Amino acid sequence: EPEVTQTPSHQVTQMGQEVILRCVPISNHLYFYWYRQILGQKVEFLVSFYNNEISEKSEIFDDQFSVERPDGSNFTLKIRSTKLEDSAMYFCASSEGDIQNYGYTFGSGTRLTVV
Amino acid sequence: AQKITQTQPGMFVQEKEAVTLDCTYDTSDQSYGLFWYKQPSSGEMIFLIYQGSYDEQNATEGRYSLNFQKARKSANLVISASQLGDSAMYFCAMREFQAGTALIFGKGTTLSVSS
Numbered sequence: 001e002p003e004v005t006q007t008p009s010h011q012v013t014q015m016g017q018e019v020i021l022r023c024v025p026i027s028n029h030l031y032f033y034w035y036r037q038i039l040g041q042k043v044e045f046l047v048s049f050y051n052n053e054i055s056e057k058s059e060i061f062d063d064q065f066s067v068e069r070p071d072g073s074n075f076t077l078k079i080r081s082t083k084l085e086d087s088a089m090y091f092c093a094s095s096e097g098d099i100q101n102y103g104y105t106f107g108s109g110t111r112l113t114v115v
Numbered sequence: 116a117q118k119i120t121q122t123q124p125g126m127f128v129q130e131k132e133a134v135t136l137d138c139t140y141d142t143s144d145q146s147y148g149l150f151w152y153k154q155p156s157s158g159e160m161i162f163l164i165y166q167g168s169y170d171e172q173n174a175t176e177g178r179y180s181l182n183f184q185k186a187r188k189s190a191n192l193v194i195s196a197s198q199l200g201d202s203a204m205y206f207c208a209m210r211e212f213q214a215g216t217a218l219i220f221g222k223g224t225t226l227s228v229s230s
């Protein structure tokens with residue numbers, strides 16, 4: 001079954017450093033997403049991406065964050081100048097379309113720890 | 116106001132019993148979709164079941180069924196014949212189709228299945 005692949009599975013970084021989280025969505029999917037889950041809390045929407053541009057973003061997704069689809073397969077989330085509170089599980093997801101019953105497939109997540 | 120409310124932080128059930136996980140939602144959108152995801156301790160998000168706002172029948176997927184009561188704005192997940200492997204966090208989520216493609220998650224319910 002097709003899957004969304006995220007790398008790395010764990011990343012430890014020092015406060016103030018930049019990190020890039022990588023995702024390979026399902027190949028025929030058109031919509032790509034990043035979500036965040038702080039430990040033990042709910043999953044929060046960060047950003048959606050369609051047709052090579054951001055289609056929606058939440059209040060969390062400020063200038064510290066950026067997304068890119070540098071080639072036909074990868075979808076990346078860059079976090080600049082990381083803070084302790086950026087420590088969380090980051091999930092990439094993709095969906096085939098925006099019609100009602102298209103599901104979202106999530107990757108296994110990247111656990112980011114900022115020290 | 117919370118868009119998705121899951122009032123049960125934790126639920127306990129014995130193997131082979133059925134369990135209902137509650138979810139209520141708040142939206143003024145006429146067209147929306149409701150999702151349930153399972154998150155085991157390993158962290159990945161596993162799609163379980165989907166219910167569209169215009170679907171007249173309750174959704175079912177194997178041992179999972181969704182008790183959809185539109186007038187009450189509730190979308191409870193029913194797991195029949197619980198198994199030890201069902202022990203996990205369960206999230207209810209909603210997509211409002213006029214608002215975009217982002218999923219809004221509840222805080223989750225931890226289900227523990229004992230033998």
